[in-house]
Amino acid sequence: MDYFLELFFGGLTRGSIYALIALGYTMVYGIIELINFAHGEIYMIGAFTALIAASALSLLGLNGPALLILAGLIAVIYSAAYGYTIEKIAYKPLRKAQRLSPLISAIGMSIFLQNYVLLAQTSDFLSFPTLVDEFAFMEPVSHIMRSSELLIVATTLVCTVLLTLFIKFSRTGKAMRATAQDKTMAMLLGININRVISVTFIIGSGLAAIGGVLISNHIGQINFYIGFIAGIKAFTAAVLGGIGSIPGAVLGGLILGWTESFATGYVSSDYEDVFAFGLLVFILIFRPAGILGRSSTDKV
Amino acid sequence: MTAQISPFIRRAVSEVVQSLLVSCWFMFLTFPIMVIKVNPLERTIDWQWMRLVWIGVAVFPLSFVWRYLMRRKEHGGAQDGEESWQKRVGDRLRTDRKISGPLLALLAVFVVAFPFMFSSYQTQIMISALMYVMLGLGLNIVVGLAGLLDLGYVAFYAVGAYSYALLNHHFGLGFWPALPLGAGLAAVFGILLGFPVLRLRGDYLAIVTLGFGEIIRLVLENWNAFSFGPSGIAGISRPWFFGADLSLGQHTVFLYFIVLILVGFTILVVNRLRNSRIGRAWIALREDEVACQAMGIDKTRTKLTAFALGATWAGFVGCVFAAKTTFINPASFTFMESAIILSIVVLGGMGSIIGVIVGAMVLILLPEYLRAFSEYRMLVFGASMVLIMVFRPQGIITGVKQHYRFGQKESAQEQGERDAASA
Numbered sequence: 001m002d003y004f005l006e007l008f009f010g011g012l013t014r015g016s017i018y019a020l021i022a023l024g025y026t027m028v029y030g031i032i033e034l035i036n037f038a039h040g041e042i043y044m045i046g047a048f049t050a051l052i053a054a055s056a057l058s059l060l061g062l063n064g065p066a067l068l069i070l071a072g073l074i075a076v077i078y079s080a081a082y083g084y085t086i087e088k089i090a091y092k093p094l095r096k097a098q099r100l101s102p103l104i105s106a107i108g109m110s111i112f113l114q115n116y117v118l119l120a121q122t123s124d125f126l127s128f129p130t131l132v133d134e135f136a137f138m139e140p141v142s143h144i145m146r147s148s149e150l151l152i153v154a155t156t157l158v159c160t161v162l163l164t165l166f167i168k169f170s171r172t173g174k175a176m177r178a179t180a181q182d183k184t185m186a187m188l189l190g191i192n193i194n195r196v197i198s199v200t201f202i203i204g205s206g207l208a209a210i211g212g213v214l215i216s217n218h219i220g221q222i223n224f225y226i227g228f229i230a231g232i233k234a235f236t237a238a239v240l241g242g243i244g245s246i247p248g249a250v251l252g253g254l255i256l257g258w259t260e261s262f263a264t265g266y267v268s269s270d271y272e273d274v275f276a277f278g279l280l281v282f283i284l285i286f287r288p289a290g291i292l293g294r295s296s297t298d299k300v
Numbered sequence: 301m302t303a304q305i306s307p308f309i310r311r312a313v314s315e316v317v318q319s320l321l322v323s324c325w326f327m328f329l330t331f332p333i334m335v336i337k338v339n340p341l342e343r344t345i346d347w348q349w350m351r352l353v354w355i356g357v358a359v360f361p362l363s364f365v366w367r368y369l370m371r372r373k374e375h376g377g378a379q380d381g382e383e384s385w386q387k388r389v390g391d392r393l394r395t396d397r398k399i400s401g402p403l404l405a406l407l408a409v410f411v412v413a414f415p416f417m418f419s420s421y422q423t424q425i426m427i428s429a430l431m432y433v434m435l436g437l438g439l440n441i442v443v444g445l446a447g448l449l450d451l452g453y454v455a456f457y458a459v460g461a462y463s464y465a466l467l468n469h470h471f472g473l474g475f476w477p478a479l480p481l482g483a484g485l486a487a488v489f490g491i492l493l494g495f496p497v498l499r500l501r502g503d504y505l506a507i508v509t510l511g512f513g514e515i516i517r518l519v520l521e522n523w524n525a526f527s528f529g530p531s532g533i534a535g536i537s538r539p540w541f542f543g544a545d546l547s548l549g550q551h552t553v554f555l556y557f558i559v560l561i562l563v564g565f566t567i568l569v570v571n572r573l574r575n576s577r578i579g580r581a582w583i584a585l586r587e588d589e590v591a592c593q594a595m596g597i598d599k600t601r602t603k604l605t606a607f608a609l610g611a612t613w614a615g616f617v618g619c620v621f622a623a624k625t626t627f628i629n630p631a632s633f634t635f636m637e638s639a640i641i642l643s644i645v646v647l648g649g650m651g652s653i654i655g656v657i658v659g660a661m662v663l664i665l666l667p668e669y670l671r672a673f674s675e676y677r678m679l680v681f682g683a684s685m686v687l688i689m690v691f692r693p694q695g696i697i698t699g700v701k702q703h704y705r706f707g708q709k710e711s712a713q714e715q716g717e718r719d720a721a722s723a
Contacts, residue, residue: 035503048333055338055345074332081329090686093370097693100449104646107639108685115679120334120351232510232635239507270522277511281496284508288499 002144007265008258009145009153013218015257016156020211021234022241022249023163024083024204030180030244031200032095037106038086039208040231041113042079044224046209047128047216048117050075054129068131072213076206082113083205084198092194110228117224125223128216148218155214159207160250167246172199180244236280242293251291255279315364322363327356369691411560415553423552427624429664430559431617436644436656437566438613443642444651445579446606447586449506451638452493452513456486456611458520458633460618465533465628475539479619486615487608489516494607498600513638520630532629536622555624562620566613567653573609582606647688649695658696662688 021043028036054071062070090109094102135147167173178186179196187193215230216222233256241252256276263275283291334355337346415423435457442450460482467473467481497508520527527533538551539558546554573579581602584592593599622628640663648659666684670677688696 029503033503035506045333052332052336052338056336059345078329078332085325085329090690093373093690094693097689098650100443100642100646100650101689101693104643105686105689107643108682108689110682111678112682112686115676115682117333119675119679120330121337126338232514236507236511239504243503268522271518274515274518277515280511281508284500284504285496288504290504 003265005144007261009149010265011258011261012254013149013152013257014261015237015254016152017211017215017230017253018234018237018256019250019253020156020159020214021208021230022238022253023160023246024208025235025238026241026243026246026249027176027200027204029238031176031197032091032102033099034091034102035106035235036091036204037103037231038090038109038113039204040227040229040234041110042083042086042205042227043208043212043230043234044222044227045082045113045117046075046079046205046212047222047226048121048224049078049209050213050216051126051128051222054131058129065132068213068217071131072210075209075213079205079209079212080202083201083208087198087201092197110231114224114228121224123224125221127221128219130220131217146218148214152214152218155210156250159210160246163203163207164246166203172196176200233276236276239290240280240283242290245290245292248290248292255291315367318367319360319363323356323359326359327352330355373691415556420549420552423556424624425665425668427552427556427559429661430556430563431620431624432641432644432660432664433563433657434559434566434613434617435641436648436660437570437653438610438617439641440645440651440653440656441570441573441582441613442606442610443645444656445574445586446582446603446610448603448606449503450509450607450610451506451635451642452509452511452516453610453614453641454633454635454638455493455513455516456489456614457618457621457637458516458630459486459489459611460615461622461628461632462520462527462533462618463615464619464622465536466527468536468622469533474537475619475623479616482619483612483615486611486618490607490609490611491604493611494604498603510635510638513633513635517630517633520633527630530629530631532627532631534627536626536628538626539623555620559620562616566616570653578602578605643685647685647695649697652695652697655695655697662696 021039024039024042025036028034028039050071053074054067057067057070086109090105091102094105132148132151135150167176175186175191175196176199178189178191179193183193186196211230212226234253237252237256238249239252240256241248241250256279259279260272260276264272267275287293331352334351335348337348338344339346414426418426435453439450439453442448442453463482463485464473464475464478467478473481493509493512497505500508521530523529538546539554574583581592581597584595584597585599585602589599621632644659644663645656646659647663648657649655663681667677667681670680673680
């Protein structure tokens, strides 16, 4: 039973991280129908910025939760700035181009960012400082769930709720939904499309950075390549849940996390990704638009 | 006088201010990652302020260039003239036999003489470039013609390579019988992938094909009994040449000609396919699925043939790859490879054969000749991909749309068109 619970919470943690990254994918996709391949790189840059900020700040004598929050904040700000800039450079000029051009631009951007961090920093694994101590109240269950895992799950929950509220009730959120539905109509009604798209990239990148900081804190090491795999997995999660749907991204992330966790625990760790992608193919055969995605009929 | 100059000055000042702001923004953006270098072992930090200065200095002029190019692209006043100029030259090259004939002959002589003119190393590079031309042309069938976004194309490449390697390892099968077998197996896998994804569209298709590619790679990596795992298969025999005992250099030349002939064959087939019944069905499917079905085109069969025929070329190239390196392991078949092949197709200009050739040459030869920049080459590579797309979103070579004109000369062709359509 303990083993099962351990796998369950392990999957929950993993799924939460996928969900945080998948939210960025799904929001960007919902608005400009682009698979933002550079999104995984944003997550990696978030993790690196947090590591650098934490190291620099700890020299100033900061530690404990203040360090985590400050380093996390810096990471979020920087990732958001990167997301904003990438959109302006690589995607905005391509808004009227054929559909595959921005995708190639995104792949190019992803290669560029990976090598930028590789050259400016290092190709080795860097150890990430432990920013949170084990919570005292988690002592009795620490063999099942670590404190950093609790932190990840709780943060994801808060972020998702806040994001849902933001999109549902705020003016910008409404503008985002309108843009996703019909860009031309939104423009006619006086919505500043460029601003909405920028905000989407900023929020998505910020969420990815939160994911990056939390998972690095949990695992304890990072390198320039972490964004690539995480990005692909998160995209899988977004599609699994139905791309463009925010609850779908969270659900997809969790399902993916659990699948991987249980497959690793009960079957074999070698085939973890095979199970993840196998599940994706399986679900899409029966629900071609993802679990929560609405399948659209073509109007002729 | 001042009234005339002042708008100019004002504009110049605003441009400079804009560039200054951009340069400050990039200095802010790159600050933590460029300047602060953490040494995790000694827990110390190196501050590299000079890098920040360099970024500021480099971004300032670049931002002028960027804005100038953007403005030119948007207003397109100068570009329109240029486009028509390019088009004129292109048309002239294509249609005027007096020019295109000698040019083609010159190209043919150069291509044939290449391995004798340059070193074995250069020939090796050219072989891989030509291999990517074939991969690009194969993927072009799926993505460019049929409009199915395939991000797992490398899986078929792996199938081809492993079929030759395994058949050679276990049964001692040579290159020549393995070539059609590998291609055939790849086609079978193409159909296997095609079936479950028939109902999917657009980007759902993209992620499933990506997953399929990863599954194949992971199975090859982990199923030790079958594929020898990550250590791969070594000692694959080189192509047989009438029993002659060739030296390594001669083998390279021989392989070069094999690939050259295969590329020629591919171009021939793809060109014929594009204008065939099935080729036009692909294009129709890409343009509008519903209308296509209403016209009586079998969607299932059309999509499956696209997958199968696209995969076939990857199978061919896989066999050649195994024969070229004589050693394969799953690390050669990562997603990055699929991304590069897709980039060849889109970067060169979707749907155009010359475009794919140019794309492959740019993307494969660029990193090779950028070796002078050694560690910066992938950085430059990624940046060039972004820049080419931003400034030429339609690809380097724009695909030539087929026009059917009414007129006496074309009437025979028109007749043929109608026959094919009604058949």
